[in-house]
Amino acid sequence: MKNKKWLxxxxxxxxxxxxxxxSNGGNxxxxxxxQVTITHYTIDSPDRTFVEKLxxxxxxxxxxxxxxxxxxxxxxxxxxxQSSIAxxxxxxxxxxxxxxxxxxxxxxxxxxxxxxxxxxxKAADYNIPEDVMNIYKVDGKTYGIPxxxxxxxxxxxxxxxxxxxLPYPPTDYEDKSWTFDKMVEYAKKLTVDSENLEExxxxxxxxxxxxxxxxxxxxxxxxxxDTWTNGGKPTEINLTKPDVIDAYKTLYGLIHDLKVSPxxxxxxxxxxxFGDPFLSGKIAMSVVGSWSLAAAADFNFKVxxxxxxxxxxxxxxxxxxxxxxxxxxDSKHPKEAAEWIKFLVTTEIQEKSIELSGGNPPVNQxxxxxxxxxxxxxxxxxxxxxxxxxxxxxxxxxxxxxSNYSQINELFINELSGVENGKQKVEDVLPVIEQKLxxxxxxxxx
Amino acid sequence: MSEVTHDASSKRIIVKRKLKLSQIVGxxxxxxxxxTMLSPVWFMLSTSLKTTKEMLMFPPxxxxxxxAWENFRELFTNTEIKFGQQYKNSLIVGxxxxxxxxxxxxxxxxxxxxxxxxxxxxxxxxxxxxxMLPYPAIMIPQFLLFMNLGLHDSLLPLIxxxxxxxxYMIFLLRQFFSTLPDELYNAGRIDGCxxxxxxxxxxxxxxxxxxATVAIFSFIWSWNDLLTPVLYLDSQENFTLPVGMAxxxxxxxxxxxxxxxxxxSILSVLPIIVLxxxxxxxxxxxxxxxxxx
Numbered sequence: 001m002k003n004k005k006w007l008x009x010x011x012x013x014x015x016x017x018x019x020x021x022x023s024n025g026g027n028x029x030x031x032x033x034x035q036v037t038i039t040h041y042t043i044d045s046p047d048r049t050f051v052e053k054l055x056x057x058x059x060x061x062x063x064x065x066x067x068x069x070x071x072x073x074x075x076x077x078x079x080x081x082q083s084s085i086a087x088x089x090x091x092x093x094x095x096x097x098x099x100x101x102x103x104x105x106x107x108x109x110x111x112x113x114x115x116x117x118x119x120x121x122k123a124a125d126y127n128i129p130e131d132v133m134n135i136y137k138v139d140g141k142t143y144g145i146p147x148x149x150x151x152x153x154x155x156x157x158x159x160x161x162x163x164x165x166l167p168y169p170p171t172d173y174e175d176k177s178w179t180f181d182k183m184v185e186y187a188k189k190l191t192v193d194s195e196n197l198e199e200x201x202x203x204x205x206x207x208x209x210x211x212x213x214x215x216x217x218x219x220x221x222x223x224x225x226d227t228w229t230n231g232g233k234p235t236e237i238n239l240t241k242p243d244v245i246d247a248y249k250t251l252y253g254l255i256h257d258l259k260v261s262p263x264x265x266x267x268x269x270x271x272x273x274f275g276d277p278f279l280s281g282k283i284a285m286s287v288v289g290s291w292s293l294a295a296a297a298d299f300n301f302k303v304x305x306x307x308x309x310x311x312x313x314x315x316x317x318x319x320x321x322x323x324x325x326x327x328x329x330d331s332k333h334p335k336e337a338a339e340w341i342k343f344l345v346t347t348e349i350q351e352k353s354i355e356l357s358g359g360n361p362p363v364n365q366x367x368x369x370x371x372x373x374x375x376x377x378x379x380x381x382x383x384x385x386x387x388x389x390x391x392x393x394x395x396x397x398x399x400x401x402x403s404n405y406s407q408i409n410e411l412f413i414n415e416l417s418g419v420e421n422g423k424q425k426v427e428d429v430l431p432v433i434e435q436k437l438x439x440x441x442x443x444x445x446x
Numbered sequence: 447m448s449e450v451t452h453d454a455s456s457k458r459i460i461v462k463r464k465l466k467l468s469q470i471v472g473x474x475x476x477x478x479x480x481x482t483m484l485s486p487v488w489f490m491l492s493t494s495l496k497t498t499k500e501m502l503m504f505p506p507x508x509x510x511x512x513x514a515w516e517n518f519r520e521l522f523t524n525t526e527i528k529f530g531q532q533y534k535n536s537l538i539v540g541x542x543x544x545x546x547x548x549x550x551x552x553x554x555x556x557x558x559x560x561x562x563x564x565x566x567x568x569x570x571x572x573x574x575x576x577x578m579l580p581y582p583a584i585m586i587p588q589f590l591l592f593m594n595l596g597l598h599d600s601l602l603p604l605i606x607x608x609x610x611x612x613x614y615m616i617f618l619l620r621q622f623f624s625t626l627p628d629e630l631y632n633a634g635r636i637d638g639c640x641x642x643x644x645x646x647x648x649x650x651x652x653x654x655x656x657x658a659t660v661a662i663f664s665f666i667w668s669w670n671d672l673l674t675p676v677l678y679l680d681s682q683e684n685f686t687l688p689v690g691m692a693x694x695x696x697x698x699x700x701x702x703x704x705x706x707x708x709x710x711s712i713l714s715v716l717p718i719i720v721l722x723x724x725x726x727x728x729x730x731x732x733x734x735x736x737x738x739x
Contacts, residue, residue: 044682044689045697046526070680073672073692080676086586087593198505270504279701280504295701298498358700 036333037066038340041081041091044071047294048097050356051344058343065336074098085110090330092337095147095323101400102136102144103232105326111143112327117338118142126345127366135396136324138231144324145341146363150290151390152208152318154309158302160201160284164189169285169306171382173317173389176310183285183309187260190284197269203260204285205267205278206251208308209319211412213398215247219314223402232403233445239434243313248419248426250312256422264420289321290387294359297376305378305386308393318390321397322363361387404444411436494518494708501705517709528682529710532690537717539604539675539686540668546608547664548657551615556645558616559623560631570620577613581673589677599680604671608664615660622656623649658725665721669714687714 042048048071055067070091072080077098084090096102105111123133128146136144154169161168166186170178187203194200208214212222220243224236238244254261262270267277278286281301286292287308296303308317325344327337343349350367353360354374361371372387373380399405415433418424465473488508493501494517495510521529558570592603626649634644650657672688679685685693691710695702 043696044693045700047697047700049526068680071682071693072676073689074696075692076673076676079673083586083589083677087589089593089598279502282504291700298502298701300499300502 035064035066036336037068038093038331038333038337039068039070039091040340041070041072041084041094043074043077043097045074047357047360050353050358053356054344054349054352057349058340061343062336062339065333065339067340085328085330088330090328092331092333093325093327093340095144095325096400097323099406101232101397101402101405102324103401103403104405106138106143107231107403110326110329112329112331112334113141113143114145114327114334114338115140115142117327117334118145121145121342126342127347127364128345129363129365129391132320132322132363135322135400144326145345146322146324147344148323148360149363149391150321150323150361151387151394152287152308152320153290153293153386153390154285154287154306155278155292155296156285156304156306157278157281157283158304159281160190160301161304164284166190168304169309171306171385171389173307173385173393175307178307179310180312184254184258184260187254187285188258191260193259197266200266201282201284202262202266202277203283204254204287205261205283206254206287208287209397210399210409211416212408213319213395214251215244216316216395217308217311217314218243218247218250219311219316220244220247223398228401232401232405234402234441237434237437237441239430239437245427245430248430252419252426255420263422264417289319290361290390293375293378293383296378302377305383307386307389315393316395318394319397320391320394322400404440407440407444408437411440490708490711493705494712496705498701498703498705502701514705517705518713521706521710521713527690527694527706528685529690529713531683532685532687533713535601535684536669536687536714539601540665540717542605543608543668544661544665546605547612547615548660550609550611551660552619552650552653552657553645554611555616555619555623556649558620559626560644573611573613573616577617585673585677592678598678599684600678601684603678604668604674604686608668612664615664618660619653619656622653626652662721662725666718669718 040051042051049069052069055069058067059065074097078100081091081094081098096105123130132146132149133142136142136146156169158168166189169183169186172178183204190201190203192199192201206214208217215222220238220241222238222244223234224238226236227234255263262277262283266282270280270282271277276286276288276292277283278288278292279295279299281299285306293305311317325341327334327341331337344353345364347364347366350362350364351370354362354367354371359371359374362368368387369384372384375383399409402408411433415429415436419426419429492508492510495513495515496507496517497510497512497514500507500511500514521527554573558566558573588603588607592598597603597606630648630652631644634648639647670688671686672692675686675689676692679689687710691707691714694707694710
């Protein structure tokens with residue numbers, strides 16, 4: 001009996017001593033200096049972490065500011081950010097690099113109104129297009145500064161075009177002979193319908209934005225227009241309107257009626273780990289985000305860049321993906337954070353960033369000139385024309401603009417998979433999605 | 447069925463068997479299953495030795511045309527990946543987690559197994575009930591705790607919890623310790639053993655297989671853990687392997703370097719294989735009740 005008590009007392013003592021020993025190390029660095037450290041939180045991937053290499057230059061110019069980069073893998077980006085915020089250890093500068101978008105951050109009240117720190121900041125001085133700047137303004141207040149801007153492009157496999165004896169598609173968005181129907185006509189000639197995976201190839205893979213944005217190409221809108229002005233909360237869903245139904249029918253008709261686009265099963269079996277069947281050389285034309293260009297040098301075929309064809313109706317032909325930088329609400333050093341952001345969008349640094357990042361498109365249009373000539377074997381003038389046309393005919397990606405987008409997107413992916421497999425009909429599925437989406441929005445936008 | 451011949455030259459008896467059809471079919475089925483099971487491993491090996499261009503080829507090559515051994519070298523020389531450093535961190539965390547879990551959990555389990563008193567059952571239930579709390583529920587409070595202790599962005603938050611016992615391991619060891627006969631302990635007490643020596647010199651040596659299980663489990667859990675290191679670690683020098691390897695996949699804008707990732711995967715399963723090979727002996731050895739009739 002005595003022994004037992006002795007045992008438990010020593011155990012408790014040992015544990016508590018251990019705990020106090022740990023807590024002594026806690027409060028270091030309490031001596032306050034003028035120097036300020038800001039944290040830049042980003043995805044752990046070379047095209048994001050390259051900013052570390054820019055820090056020495058920044059610190060030399062701003063001796064009172066130190067920059068620390070913290071990072072997390074893409075999949076874990078949001079959870080780390082959320083817990084840092086909950087623990088009052090939020091980073092100062094970050095972006096919506098995870099699943100959430102600008103509106104999600106804004107609605108969660110995570111962003112600081114940066115207007116006072118950017119009073120002397122003129123977009124024109126940094127060659128940032130005014131309408132790109134405006135994406136991150138709500139009621140005239142600035143909540144973000146654009147950093148990179150990706151567009152949608154059409155990539156095509158030159159080898160397959162040569163083999164079929166077809167002319168290459170144009171880079172000029174003003175060339176009105178390059179229409180959706182023409183693309184389908186080319187696609188038919190480029191398709192080899194075969195059970196044999198080695199022979200089979202498809203004409204076009206129309207990966208325009210996320211699934212709910214695709215009707216926009218056909219001049220139909222899934223969400224009511226007020227979505228873009230009221231904080232990303234749609235008041236009406238138009239999934240059962242005839243023009244939206246037609247848009248989806250045309251789109252999925254490419255796979256199941258015309259058979260010029262790959263089925264999900266085909267895509268999966270030829271693209272394996274890479275997620276994009278175009279990379280395996282089995283697809284002649286692919287409408288994708290311009291980031292796919294960065295890997296162009298590694299493709300096993302010659303690749304070309306072209307304009308997205310003229311849409312049958314409507315004039316949105318490109319989805320824009322602008323990545324901004326935000327200052328989070330809890331930041332203790334917003335002024336210094338603003339200095340760091342301004343530094344990152346200067347022409348000189350944006351030019352440097354292209355190479356350091358391995359080909360990120362700068363938002364600064366002066367630096368963009370350098371970006372266009374960054375791709376081996378692709379004519380810089382052509383890329384420039386494609387990018388400029390895409391900006392002109394572009395619309396910002398829905399995921400940056402709609403609140404709670406990750407849940408909405410997941411719903412579309414799940415519900416439309418039946419249509420993509422050819423097991424269900426568009427007109428049967430859309431009313432189901434509409435109802436589920438309404439329920440979802442009612443729940444999350446209370 | 448079988449004939450026995452005497453081979454004079456090697457002085458060995460060779461048994462020649464005529465195989466039945468059913469045995470051949472069975473063998474073929476086993477062979478097919480084995481190949482199916484091993485094919486992902488083969489694919490991992492072969493991808494780890496491909497160049498980026500060959501990795502993108504369709505149809506995929508089964509044996510790489512050119513063996514790109516430099517993939518393995520790149521893991522260690524590429525300063526952006528810092529694979530060697532992360533490997534070291536993972537080993538440090540893994541080894542200390544094993545030491546911590548084995549020591550603390552066996553100590554607590556010993557108490558629960560050998561001493562009965564008022565409320566000991568309730569205490570045990572309390573320990574077990576912590577099993578029901580999912581990690582996300584304690585994630586933020588624990589994060590705050592370590593933040594306030596100033597241990598954020600170091601390996602300590604990953605190691606320290608192991609020294610405070612793990613409910614599952616305590617349960618496992620308690621069940622094992624309870625099967626040890628009282629006679630052993632009484633004999634020890636008669637010989638003047640202190641309570642601590644009963645734990646250290648009698649219980650632990652007899653608990654080889656159970657401790658090996660605990661060691662393997664805790665090592666594998668710590669080795670594979672991704673979420674905790676992601677939360678606590680900010681500097682790349684402190685990252686563990688899962689964080690580093692997840693980062694290779696993390697760009698939505700870039701082609702993932704699957705060849706490097708596969709090379710990293712091969713190297714990262716090695717410690718688990720070694721640990722298992724070592725600990726397996728202890729599994730077999732455990733004949734506990736020797737000496738008691």
